[in-house]
Amino acid sequence: MVAKIFIDGEAGTTGLQIRDRLAGRRDLELLSIPADRRKDISARAELLNAADVAILCLPDDAARESVSLITNSTTRVIDASTAFRTDPEWAYGFAEMDKDQADVIANARFVTNPGCWPQGLIAGLRPLVEARLVPADYPISYHGVSGYTGGGKQMIAEYEGAATPSQYMPYALTFVHKHLPEMAFYARLNRTPLFEPVVGNFAQGMTTTVPLHLDLLAEIPTGRDLHAALADYYAAIPDSFVQVAPFDPAQTKSAGLDPQVHNGTNTMTLHVFANDDRQQAVIAAVYDNLGKGASGAAVQNLNLMLGVDVAMGLAA
The missing domain is CATH 3.40.50.720 (NAD(P)-binding Rossmann-like Domain)
Structure with a gap:
């Protein structure tokens, strides 16, 4: 039919x-x-x-x-x-x-x-909260850069019509954003994240990051613990468009973090970066703001x- x-x-x-x-x-x-x-x-x-x-x-x-x-x-x-x-x-x-x-x-x-912004946060944090590796009251900071198409027709016109468009423009600096209730609710957080979005001078694609000070936790997970929790979570979901990149504790940069790498697709890739000695980690998500x-x-x-x-x- x-x-x-x-x-x-x-x-x-x-x-x-x-x-x-x-x-x-x-x-x-x-x-x-x-x-x-x-x-x-x-x-x-x-x-x-x-x-x-x-x-x-x-x-x-x-x-x-x-x-x-x-x-x-x-x-x-x-x-x-x-x-x-x-x-x-x-x-x-x-x-x-x-x-x-x-x-x-x-x-x-x-x-x-x-929404485009909430998915990166939810994808990276919900599995960790459910696995009790990150508590629901952890003070989450959420950062990211997105293509200007996320701002709709007005922003598209501003960027494509400007002689020298801004390369990197933070916004929502009152820390009140329409996506915040959605982020906290579906990531199962009981504390509102501090969210700092950025618009970049490219049409579409986005990279988001959640930094974690692991020394604030009662039980401190390693980078491999965080990665295993995410990998196991998404491996159990059929027909998933979310994938978890291999964990490399020595990695200092990755071409996979290019916000435009998944443009035109429905794929999201999660990355875990960690320094166990410093008890710090970052959960990053890369996806197309107009796709996934x-x-x-x-x-x-x-x-x-x-x-x-x-x-x-x-x-x-």
Whole structure:
């Protein structure tokens, strides 16, 4: 059976990326709204209710409006906004977050697509918290650099139109960010992380890092302990797009940390760097902010919901 898919907000960065990944699939019929009717509520409502799955690529308030326009009991929803990220009635769309999460997504009517920034933190920390190697109240600092496409059309225009765009620009320096509740909730932290994001002068891709002062812990894990916990965790998850790089305690740098190394794919690679003598470690994650960080994750979730090959339309 051909599934009808409506991307509400298909003209935005995430929507366009999703449409590109779905183009040419014979198991789908893409419903589209004329450009001059995108703000017509009745036209949107008609397509939302005609779809088997609606994918919302909208600001938070518009996403809530779209959900309210669905009057049937059959249309399933993937929402890429932050409107429902910690809502218990919505399944969180990070399939590798837990060994059962893919099944939760597959059986859900409402799926909230994860943010790009939270996935690196959750992927690196949740397994360590569950293994009791890092306590839930540990004072987490979270850093990273992302391509400017993560800021949407306005930021893209600013960077691509500037004669000398900023090469490295920290932001959110009030330390209040819309992703913080999502990070703490799904990483199973009971203390809000200190988050310092950075925009780099490249279109897409991202690298995130979580530094750990292991001497603050009652029981001090080694770098190999941290690596083994992550490797075992993701080895137990079927069809995982998250991989763990080999551990090398003597490694001083890695080309694998290039934020653009996984561009165009749905892959995330976790790295563990540690100095046991100094009792310090860093957990790094590398992935495409438009792939696994947004549109790729949405397509992965769609595949799970439709019961088709989870990798369909996704490069690894």
